[in-house]
Amino acid sequence: MQMIIYMRNVDMNLLKALDALLTEQSVTRAAHRLDLSVSAMSRNLTRLRAVTGDLLLVQAGRKMVLTSYAMEVREHVHEITHEAYSLLQPTQKKLNLDTLERNFTLRANEGFINLIASTLAKELQEKAPKSCLSFIEKFDKNAQALRDGTLDLEVGVIGTNAPEMKTKTLFRDRFVGICCHKHPLLQNDEITVQNYTAYKHIVVSRKNKSRGPVDIELANYGLERQINMVVPSFSTAINIVRNSELIGLIPLSTLGFITTESNISGITYFELPVITPFINISAIWHPHQQDNLEHRWFRETIMKICNSFPIH
DNA sequence: TCCAAAATGCCCTTAGGAAA
């Protein structure tokens, strides 16, 4: 009964204030975020404490920390605040690409950026000349940037840490082997698991994980690769392979899906002697962008470009 | 002791309801 009486007096600005407070974990920063004075935000916090019956933020030295209740509701508060304000904002009737001034942000690994950057840049220049495109390299799968809108779109393998995200499969990728074009491995009539594992290997891993699906398959033959180098990027691996006798393993997309010519600027790619699972590469975005016309146009542009990739 | 952040007192503005 007490809660019902309180709820009658709750206004939407309190919800917005709660979202800002839980996101910033600071009265001062939350006030700046909503363009209010610190005192006004402090009063908002006092009202929210009365409404929820929870302290929400408590002082821990000079900082404020969330209570367990605040931590529990933080994500939900953010989502419903976004939904509520989207509902009250005027509907976008028409998208005018000629006058669109927007910075689109896309997070992907360097291989995908190399693959799509020039085509996407050309498309944006032609269709939305006043817009800007920022690529962000993928150092982690943190979903917070998608949630708070600082990131428009992520391209990669769907993770499990953000189940609320919207996704769309863009293309299927697969691993191939690479070596320098004079590599003794290529003297063999056929690349077998035996001669594949007879040479030293280089692997790409941002987390220094050197074993993957290929190693699992090789283990079935009682074989393993001798890994001599781990590097954080595919471009680094390609450069090293070009000038060494190390054998590399990269997604075919990194080579731009070139399948008609196996000898590419000093390196040769070849089919692996083991079968590895396909990798589904998807576009990932937050539901709050779902009906945004600008965002829809952006992701549909990327989907259109990816549709031209061969599916292997 | 100084500084930064949060809390609070006081006052002004604004919105909504009631009455003329």
Place this chain on the structure above:
DNA sequence: TTTCCTAAGGGCATTTTGGA
């Protein structure tokens, strides 16, 4: 429709609190 009253929100100034 206009006027008046009340409640609530917000800003300025000040105090309190706690770390460096």
